[in-house]
Amino acid sequence: MQKQLMHNRSMRAAEIFMSNAILFHHPGPINDGLQSGRPVRVKNLLQAFSEIGFEVDVIAGNVSQRRKAAKKVKDKIGHGRQYKFMYAESSTMPTALTTASHFPIAPCMDPEIFFYLKRKNIPIGLFYRDIYWRFEEYSQKVSFWKRVFAISFFRYDLQWYQKTLKVMYLPSLQMGRFLPNPAKFNLSALPPAVGENSIGAPAETVTEPLNILYVGGLSSHYRLHVLFRVISRLSGVKLTVCTRSQEWSQLEHEYEEWLTPNIEIVHLSGEQLPELYEQHDVCSLFLEPNLYRSFAAPVKLYEYIGACRPIIASQDTNAGDFVEENNVGWSISYDDHSLEELLKYLISSPSEIIKQGRNCKPVAKKNTWRNRAENVARYLGDLDQ
Known part of the structure; x- marks a missing residue:
């Protein structure tokens, strides 16, 4: 009986160490019922990673849900779980302001997750959705103090992205020239796709x-x-x-x-x-x-x-x-x-x-969500190995 238990534990350990697992991060719900670009993209890419053979652990939802999911991930890593990479999808808002109140109740939580994974040598790629806040129209539509507040957190995001990402994905490489200090990022295009x-x-x-x-x-x-x-x-x-x-x-x-x-x-x-x-x-x-x-x-x-x-x-x-x-x-x-x-x-x-x-x-x-997921996996996770 004891030998059988030891064998079962060894098998479970082998499964953990050899698992084809990745992480998927998004500071919001995966599927909020909307048909606009953001939720469609997030849902389709998550599904595509599963379809190409990855076991995906998700860190998403509101602050409480992301905190609980991150704790589970850390526990798994502590018990030997290996993740090939983390793919992240940003919001159109600063990460810290994606709360229902748009008030930064946990501004350090997501950066801490990213820094933790970097220390564990888990490569991270993030899709940076929009640079609208850098345009004149943003200043025309958003009041001065709200704009100053939001822009400070947009810049805060870029600071910790710069220190934690292996690659920043953009809708097109042309968007890169509007980033502050684009040379500090490894940029790649990851446009929308077809189901x-x-x-x-x-x-x-x-x-x-x-x-x-x-x-x-x-x-x-x-x-x-x-x-x-x-x-x-x-x-x-x-x-x-x-x-x-x-x-x-x-x-x-x-x-x-x-x-x-x-x-x-x-x-x-x-x-x-x-x-x-x-x-x-x-x-x-x-x-x-x-x-x-x-x-x-x-x-x-x-x-x-x-x-x-x-x-x-x-x-x-x-x-x-x-x-x-x-x-x-x-x-x-x-x-x-x-x-x-x-x-x-x-x-x-x-x-x-x-x-x-x-x-x-x-x-x-040639432009399916599966293609997009495979491109990410080749760069971040050595899909072909």
């Missing part, structure tokens, strides 16, 4: 009229005025804009002069979107270029590609560069004439739309 099971089929025909779809916001980052204006005066083309009802109510007055019968506004999300994509020929990211768009990697870009719908995008944007480099649509100047000429060409050349749609599928297959 393997959600990759659609390219359309074999084009509808009449030509159906164009935009899915997304209407705030100052997503100005659609040129798109509305041009399509409102064209025949042979229809535009569907899928956006949140509250956002449309707030901004409808900016577009009402162009609300012709060939422009429709809908409010759909989640499981309703695949059918919406199937009903349209082309998707739009024809947005006004600005500094932010020069590095932003829209989630919808990859969703459009996954639906195998070619994309109209603006030049001088990161999305436009991707569309042009991967031959999955058309990247044009952001002006009325360029858009009108392109739409007239597409109306008369449906075979071009079909060809570009077919190009989307192989690009989608």
Whole structure:
């Protein structure tokens, strides 16, 4: 009996030391029921790490939940558990201000976790989501004292990231130039991706009229005025804009002069979107270029590609560069004439739309969440060993 117990303990110890375990950190809930970029990304990457064979221990949730999870991790490490690496997803807020009250009740807790893992020689990679706080628009939207308070914690995050990370992932490398002291970080791109099971089929025909779809916001980052204006005066083309009802109510007055019968506004999300994509020929990211768009990697870009719908995008944007480099649509100047000429060409050349749609599928297959997880694992955890 004693020999059997010793054998069982040895087997458990072997399992611990040989386990293919990693850590996943996020200062918030993994799935809060929202369909926006952050929760979708966090949930999909966590699932992708599991799918490629890792056993994932999660440090996420509110402060209390993260503290309990971190204690369990430390206990496991103390008993011999080995972790190949930790992958972390930041919030759009400073880590210490992700509490319900946005007050820093435990500002040292997450840095302490990172420093502890670094001392244990566990490499850490973190996706830094946004650099919005470095732009003028942030100062226009946030009051002075709130801004000063938040920025001090944004900078605090960067200080302990600099000392603990093996790599900082960004939506695109172009975002790196807006970081304070970017040379102090090892930067790599880890843009959004496509769900393997959600990759659609390219359309074999084009509808009449030509159906164009935009899915997304209407705030100052997503100005659609040129798109509305041009399509409102064209025949042979229809535009569907899928956006949140509250956002449309707030901004409808900016577009009402162009609300012709060939422009429709809908409010759909989640499981309703695949059918919406199937009903349209082309998707739009024809947005006004600005500094932010020069590095932003829209989630919808990859969703459009996954639906195998070619994309109209603006030049001088990161999305436009991707569309042009991967031959999955058309990247044009952001002006009325360029858009009108392109739409007239597409109306008369449906075979071009079909060809570009077919190009989307192989690009989608190279840009799945599984691909992203494998890239992280190769760098941080020697996946191929």
